[in-house]
Amino acid sequence: MSADIRFGTDGWRAVIAEDFTYESLRRVADAAGRVWADEHPGGLVIVGYDTRFEAGNFARAAAEVLANHGLRVQVSDRYLPTPALCWSVAQDDDAIGGVMLTASHNPSRYLGFKVRMSDGGASPVSFTDRIEAELAGSAPGGRGEFELVDLVDPYLEALRGMVDGDSIRAAGLKVAVDPLYGAGQHYLAEIMRSFGVEVTEIHDQLNPGFGGLHPEPIPPHIDEVRELVRTQGLDAGFITDGDADRIGACDTHGEFVNPHRIICLVARHLSEDKGKTGRIVKTLSTSVLVDRLARHLGVEVTTTPVGFKWIYEEMVKGDVMIGGEESGGIGIPSHVRERDGLLMALLLAEMMAQKGKGLGELVEDLLAVTGPMEYTRADLKLTPEVKDAFLAAIPNMAPTQIAGFDVHDIVRADGIKFLLPDDAWLLLRPSGTEPLVRVYAEALNMGVVDELIAVGKTLVQEA
Numbered sequence: 001m002s003a004d005i006r007f008g009t010d011g012w013r014a015v016i017a018e019d020f021t022y023e024s025l026r027r028v029a030d031a032a033g034r035v036w037a038d039e040h041p042g043g044l045v046i047v048g049y050d051t052r053f054e055a056g057n058f059a060r061a062a063a064e065v066l067a068n069h070g071l072r073v074q075v076s077d078r079y080l081p082t083p084a085l086c087w088s089v090a091q092d093d094d095a096i097g098g099v100m101l102t103a104s105h106n107p108s109r110y111l112g113f114k115v116r117m118s119d120g121g122a123s124p125v126s127f128t129d130r131i132e133a134e135l136a137g138s139a140p141g142g143r144g145e146f147e148l149v150d151l152v153d154p155y156l157e158a159l160r161g162m163v164d165g166d167s168i169r170a171a172g173l174k175v176a177v178d179p180l181y182g183a184g185q186h187y188l189a190e191i192m193r194s195f196g197v198e199v200t201e202i203h204d205q206l207n208p209g210f211g212g213l214h215p216e217p218i219p220p221h222i223d224e225v226r227e228l229v230r231t232q233g234l235d236a237g238f239i240t241d242g243d244a245d246r247i248g249a250c251d252t253h254g255e256f257v258n259p260h261r262i263i264c265l266v267a268r269h270l271s272e273d274k275g276k277t278g279r280i281v282k283t284l285s286t287s288v289l290v291d292r293l294a295r296h297l298g299v300e301v302t303t304t305p306v307g308f309k310w311i312y313e314e315m316v317k318g319d320v321m322i323g324g325e326e327s328g329g330i331g332i333p334s335h336v337r338e339r340d341g342l343l344m345a346l347l348l349a350e351m352m353a354q355k356g357k358g359l360g361e362l363v364e365d366l367l368a369v370t371g372p373m374e375y376t377r378a379d380l381k382l383t384p385e386v387k388d389a390f391l392a393a394i395p396n397m398a399p400t401q402i403a404g405f406d407v408h409d410i411v412r413a414d415g416i417k418f419l420l421p422d423d424a425w426l427l428l429r430p431s432g433t434e435p436l437v438r439v440y441a442e443a444l445n446m447g448v449v450d451e452l453i454a455v456g457k458t459l460v461q462e463a
Contacts, residue, residue, distance in 0.1 A: 067144025184244030217248025
């Protein structure tokens with residue numbers, strides 16, 4: 001009876017009113033409540049939600065079911081970013097875990113159920129496997145009581161304390177903020193304005209359909225804010241995804257600053273300007289620029305499969321300065337073992353203010369150290385038959401050349417990754433949250449990147 005519910009890369013996600021219904025949500029909440037109550041009878045679980053259709057009502061429905069297991073349950077009194085939920089769980093010694101009702105960067109028709117552990121970090125596969133095993137065939141009838149609490153204001157105040165507000169205030173920055181109609185709306189702009197930043201915010205209304213936008217902070221979804229920054233001569237643009245745990249940015253010319261470069265910029269800032277130490281953890285799909293910067297900084301790099309839950313597991317081991325993934329999820333474990341798009345935007349603003357340089361200039365300084373690399377990603381929507389054929393073909397894929405380049409090595413840890421000369425690479429990987437196969441490539445210039453992407457698409461579709 002539980003075949004329709006599976007936890008993917010980060011939680012269970014499904015289309016609202018098709019597979020994501022009150023019936024199915026209550027089944028998942030019931031299973032999670034049973035696991036938590038078995039380990040921590042009477043423990044506190046904190047529940048939050050984003051700006052998607054019915055998300056608040058779904059959150060309260062989940063809370064009633066969790067409370068029926070004798071758990072003490074608190075629910076956010078308003079929408080909030082996922083990192084706010086995670087930070088709230090980590091800060092409360094009584095909290096045994098959390099639930100976030102969100103589908104993150106997925107299209108508006110999706111909603112999801114993210115589980116967080118007592119430290120605010122992503123739940124390991126072993127935990128979500130236990131939830132799946134406890135799924136009942138029908139929704140429970142019992143309902144318990146929960147408490148509404150303010151999870152937003154304490155989190156925002158904590159963020160203010162993590163950057164040099166005086167430097168930001170003195171810099172007189174003018175920026176655009178685009179929450180893509182997601183859970184970061186108003187919150188990032190509010191903090192920036194409290195530091196004297198002149199903020200133009202767009203897509204900041206409650207719109208469950210996200211105005212037709214896909215809430216992922218990469219082109220072409222961010223073209224409007226890029227044009228705004230360029231035409232109005234603003235210093236930068238900062239973009240967060242549907243639940244504000246991911247970051248995107250553009251410089252004063254409207255040029256996209258991709259997450260690979262943001263990871264490097266923030267890591268360099270933490271190390272050189274703030275004296276932080278520890279490993280840099282990145283996913284398999286993240287740029288070699290991270291490795292090059294790490295050698296410059298004299299720090300170790302750990303590479304994981306795609307998905308922040310793998311970065312979280314490294315954070316639990318300790319000695320991690322920062323962890324990040326190509327999709328824009330970047331986290332600093334001294335804050336919380338989770339991604340935080342708002343914090344990343346504030347740190348970029350702090351860098352610009354303290355160094356007196358624009359975001360584009362900071363990128364130029366970075367590339368002067370690491371050398372250039374270009375990157376892109378293409379998402380292929382496939383029929384189940386084509387996707388299954390590709391998955392079946394992965395173990396036997398062994399080309400000796402890709403786009404005329406010799407294949408130096410093949411990594412099959414998460415999809416299939418071909419390592420090529422001059423640090424170039426091509427990765428073919430099925431998405432863990434959407435019916436897609438993603439094709440990633442990195443090389444010295446965009447001409448080669450485009451060639452690699454074309455070959456990658458062919459390899460997937462003709463498998």
